[in-house]
Amino acid sequence: MMRILSGDSPKSPVLAVLLALILLALAFAPFLFPGSRSLETAARICIFIVLVASYDLLLGYGGIVSFAHTMFFGMGAYGVAIATARMGTGYPALAVGALAGMVAAGLVALLIALLSLRVRAIFFAMITLAIASAVAVLVSQLSAITGGEDGMNIRIPRELTPAFRLGEVMGTGINGKILNYYLVFFCCLALFLLMLRIVNSPFGRVLQAIRENAFRAEAIGYRVVLYRALATCLSAMIAALAGSLFAIWLRYVGPATTLGMEIMMDILLIVVIGGMGTMYGAVVGTAIFVLAQNYLKTLMGGMSEATSALPLIPDLLSPDRWLLWLGILFILSVYFFPTGIVGRLRGTR
Amino acid sequence: MTDSAPTHAPTMTKLPLAERLRPWLPVLLVPVLIVIGYLIIPSQSSWLTLTVSGLAMGMMIFVIASGMTLVFGLMDVINFGHGAFISFGAFVGTTVLLALGQMTGAPSLLLNLLAIAGAVLAAMIVTGGMGWAFERAIVRPVYGSHLKQILVTMGGLIVAEQLIYVIWGGHEIVIARPETLKGAITFAGAALEKYRLVAVAVGLIVFLALRLVLRRTKLGLIVRAGVENPEMVQALGYNITRVFVGVFIAGSALAGLGGVMWALYQEVITAHMGNEIMILVFIVVIIGGLGSVEGCFIGALTVGLVQNYAAFMEPKLALISNIALMVAILMWRPMGMVPVVKAK
Numbered sequence: 001m002m003r004i005l006s007g008d009s010p011k012s013p014v015l016a017v018l019l020a021l022i023l024l025a026l027a028f029a030p031f032l033f034p035g036s037r038s039l040e041t042a043a044r045i046c047i048f049i050v051l052v053a054s055y056d057l058l059l060g061y062g063g064i065v066s067f068a069h070t071m072f073f074g075m076g077a078y079g080v081a082i083a084t085a086r087m088g089t090g091y092p093a094l095a096v097g098a099l100a101g102m103v104a105a106g107l108v109a110l111l112i113a114l115l116s117l118r119v120r121a122i123f124f125a126m127i128t129l130a131i132a133s134a135v136a137v138l139v140s141q142l143s144a145i146t147g148g149e150d151g152m153n154i155r156i157p158r159e160l161t162p163a164f165r166l167g168e169v170m171g172t173g174i175n176g177k178i179l180n181y182y183l184v185f186f187c188c189l190a191l192f193l194l195m196l197r198i199v200n201s202p203f204g205r206v207l208q209a210i211r212e213n214a215f216r217a218e219a220i221g222y223r224v225v226l227y228r229a230l231a232t233c234l235s236a237m238i239a240a241l242a243g244s245l246f247a248i249w250l251r252y253v254g255p256a257t258t259l260g261m262e263i264m265m266d267i268l269l270i271v272v273i274g275g276m277g278t279m280y281g282a283v284v285g286t287a288i289f290v291l292a293q294n295y296l297k298t299l300m301g302g303m304s305e306a307t308s309a310l311p312l313i314p315d316l317l318s319p320d321r322w323l324l325w326l327g328i329l330f331i332l333s334v335y336f337f338p339t340g341i342v343g344r345l346r347g348t349r
Numbered sequence: 350m351t352d353s354a355p356t357h358a359p360t361m362t363k364l365p366l367a368e369r370l371r372p373w374l375p376v377l378l379v380p381v382l383i384v385i386g387y388l389i390i391p392s393q394s395s396w397l398t399l400t401v402s403g404l405a406m407g408m409m410i411f412v413i414a415s416g417m418t419l420v421f422g423l424m425d426v427i428n429f430g431h432g433a434f435i436s437f438g439a440f441v442g443t444t445v446l447l448a449l450g451q452m453t454g455a456p457s458l459l460l461n462l463l464a465i466a467g468a469v470l471a472a473m474i475v476t477g478g479m480g481w482a483f484e485r486a487i488v489r490p491v492y493g494s495h496l497k498q499i500l501v502t503m504g505g506l507i508v509a510e511q512l513i514y515v516i517w518g519g520h521e522i523v524i525a526r527p528e529t530l531k532g533a534i535t536f537a538g539a540a541l542e543k544y545r546l547v548a549v550a551v552g553l554i555v556f557l558a559l560r561l562v563l564r565r566t567k568l569g570l571i572v573r574a575g576v577e578n579p580e581m582v583q584a585l586g587y588n589i590t591r592v593f594v595g596v597f598i599a600g601s602a603l604a605g606l607g608g609v610m611w612a613l614y615q616e617v618i619t620a621h622m623g624n625e626i627m628i629l630v631f632i633v634v635i636i637g638g639l640g641s642v643e644g645c646f647i648g649a650l651t652v653g654l655v656q657n658y659a660a661f662m663e664p665k666l667a668l669i670s671n672i673a674l675m676v677a678i679l680m681w682r683p684m685g686m687v688p689v690v691k692a693k
Contacts, residue, residue, distance in 0.1 A: 059496075063496055065496060065499045065500070115676060115679055115680075116679075118683065120639075122427055122495050122499075122639075123635060125427075125429075125499050126631040126632075126634075126635055127631075127635065127675070129627075129628060129631060130628050130631050130632050130671075130672060130675065131672055133625075133628050134628075134669055134671070134672045138665075138669060141665050142665075261624070265503075265507060268500070268503065272500060312515070315515045316515055320514070320519070321511055321514065321515060323507055323511050324507075324508055324511035324512065324515070326507075327504050327505075327507035327508040327511060328504075328508055330500075330504040330507070331487065331501055331504040331505065331508070334491075334497055334500050334501050334504065335490055335491075335501070338497070
C-alpha cells in the first residue's frame with residue numbers, strides 16, 4: 001500500500017478516511033449513483049483531480065505560478081479532436097492525438113520556461129497569462145483547424161459510446177459510456193499515482209528545496225532553471241493528457257470548455273483551498289469544489305430569495321455571485337491556511 | 350621617498366560611440382517602427398491614421414501600466430489585481446458621464462471637457478481609494494513573497510470583478526463620446542479621430558508630469574532612490590512604506606484614468622475589460638523593464654503601434670504580434686528594454 005502511494009501516507013486519520021471515501025465513490029460511481037448526470041460529475045471530478053494535481057506539481061512543489069495550464073489542457077483535448085478529424089475514428093487516432101498533444105504541450109512549456117525562468121521566475125506568471133489568452137483568441141479564430149467558437153465534435157470508437165451495450169450488473173446496464181468512464185477513471189488514477197511518485201522522488205525533493213530557497217539550492221549545486229523547466233514540462237504534459245481524457249469523455253472540445261480563464265481560476269482556487277504542495281489537496285479540493293459548485297449554488301439561490309426584501313443582500317447572495325465568496329475564501333485561505341485543507345488536517349502550519 | 354605624482358598622465362579613454370549609444374537604442378525603437386510602418390503600408394493616409402491610433406492606444410496603456418511598474422520597482426510588489434482598477438475606473442467614469450448626459454450632449458467643447466473632467470476625477474478618487482484599501486487589506490500582509498502576492502492579488506481581482514457585477518449588473522454598458530469629440534478631422538488626406546488625438550495628448554501630459562515629478566522633485570528623488578535601494582532610503586530616515594502607499598494610490602488612480610479613457614475609446618464597457626487590457630499591460634511592463642517608467646512608455650507605444658500595424662496587414666495576427674514582439678525583445682534584452690538597476 002505504501003509502495004503504491006510512494007511512501008507519502010495521508011498522515012491524518014480524517015484525511016485517510018476522506019481519501020478512501022472519494023476513491024470508493026469514484027471507483028463505483030456508475031453503480032452507487034446511477035444516472036448520466038452523476039456519472040458526468042464523477043468523470044469531471046476524476047479529470048479535474050489530475051489537472052489540479054498537475055498544477056500543484058508546478059505551484060505547490062515548484063513554487064511557480066502559471067496561468068497557461070488550461071492552454072496545455074486544451075492542447076491535449078484539441079490534439080485528440082484534430083487527430084480524429086484527420087485520421088478517422090479509431091483507437092490509433094485517439095492515441096496519436098493524445099501523444100501529439102502531450103509532446104506539443106511539453107515543447108511549448110519548455111520554450112516558455114526557457115524564455116522567462118532564465119531571467120526571473122516572476123516573469124513566468126505574466127508571460128503565461130499573455131500567451132494563454134493569445135492562444136485562446138487564436139483557437140477561436142482559426143476555425144478551419146479548430147472549429148472556432150463552436151468547437152469540434154469528436155467521433156470516438158463505438159465501444160465507448162452509450163450505443164454499445166454489454167449486459168447488466170447489479171441492476172445497472174453496462175454500456176459503452178460506463179466503459180468510457182472506467183477508461184477515464186483508471187487513466188486518472190495511474191496519472192495521479194505517477195505524480196505522487198514524482199513529487200516523492202529525489203527530483204521532487206529538489207523542487208521543494210528550490211521553492212523554499214532558490215538561491216541556496218543553486219549554491220548547493222542544483223541547476224535551478226533546469227529543475228524548474230523540467231517541472232513545467234512535466235506538469236504541462238500531464239495536463240495535456242488530462243485534456244485528452246476530457247475530450248474523449250465529452251466527445252466535444254471547444255474554447256470555453258477547455259481554454260477559458262474561468263477554468264484557470266477554478267484550478268487556482270482548488271489548489272489553494274485544497275492545500276498547496278500536497279498532492280492529496282487536489283483530490284479533496286476538487287471533490288469539495290465540484291460538489292459545492294452543484295449544491296452551494298442551490299443553497300445560495302434559496303438564501304437570496306429568502307432575503308429578497310432587503311436591499312443589496314440578495315444580489316450578494318445570488319447564485320451567480322458564488323465566485324465572490326469563493327474569492328474571499330481564497331484570499332483568507334492564502335493568509336491563514338497557506339497549506340489548505342490538507343495542511344490543516346495534517347496539523348502542519 | 351617620492352611625493353611627486355607619477356609622471357605619466359592617465360588618459361580617460363572614451364568608450365566607442367557604439368558603446369555609448371547602446372543604452373539609448375530602445376529610444377530609437379518607436380521612430381524606427383513608425384518608419385518601418387511607413388515603408389510596408391502602401392497608402393500614406395492609412396499609415397497616418399494607423400500611427401495616430403497606435404500612439405493613442407499606446408498612451409492609454411502607458412497611463413495604466415506606469416503605476417504598476419513603479420509599484421513593482423519600489424516595493425517588489427507585483428499586483429495582478431491592477432485590472433480591477435481599470436474596470437472600476439471605467440464603470441465609475443461611465444456612470445458619471447451618463448448622469449451628466451446634458452453636458453456631454455451639448456455641442457460645446459468646454460461643457461464636454463468639464464463633463465469628462467468630472468468623470469475622470471470621480472473615477473480617480475474611487476480607484477485611488479480602492480488602491481489604498483487594496484494595499485492595506487490585501488497586499489500589506491504579503492510583502493516579500495511573490496507567490497502569495499500573485500495569488501492574493503488574483504483573489505482580489507476576482508472579488509472586485511464580482512463586485513462590479515453586484516453593483517452595475519452583468520450586462521455591458523454603451524457610452525457615447527461627448528458631442529464635440531465625435532467624428533474625425535482630416536489631415537493630409539488621412540482621417541484622424543478627434544478622440545485619439547485627445548488620448549495622445551493626455552498620455553503625453555501624464556508622461557511629462559510623471560517625469561517631472563520623478564526627476565525634479567524631492568519626492569521623486571526618494572521614489573527613484575527607493576527603487577534602487579529601499580533599505581538605504583529607510584536608513585536615511587524616510588518612511589519608505591508611506592511613500593510606497595502613496596505610489597500605490599497614485600498608480601491605482603492612474604489606472605482609473607486609463608479605464609475612463611479606454612471606455613471612451615471603445616465606447617462600450619464590460620466587467621472583464623480590465624483583464625483584457627491587463628494582458629497588454631503585462632507585455633508592456635515586461636518588455637519595458639519592470640520598475641522603469643521610461644521603459645514602460647517606450648514599451649507601451651511599441652505595443653500600440655505593432656498591434657495597429659499588424660491588425661491592418663493581417664487582422665488575425667494582432668494579438669500574436671504582441672507575443673512575438675515580447676519574445677523578440679526578451680531575447681534581445683532579457684531584463685527588458687530599460688533595465689532597472691537594483692543595488693542588492
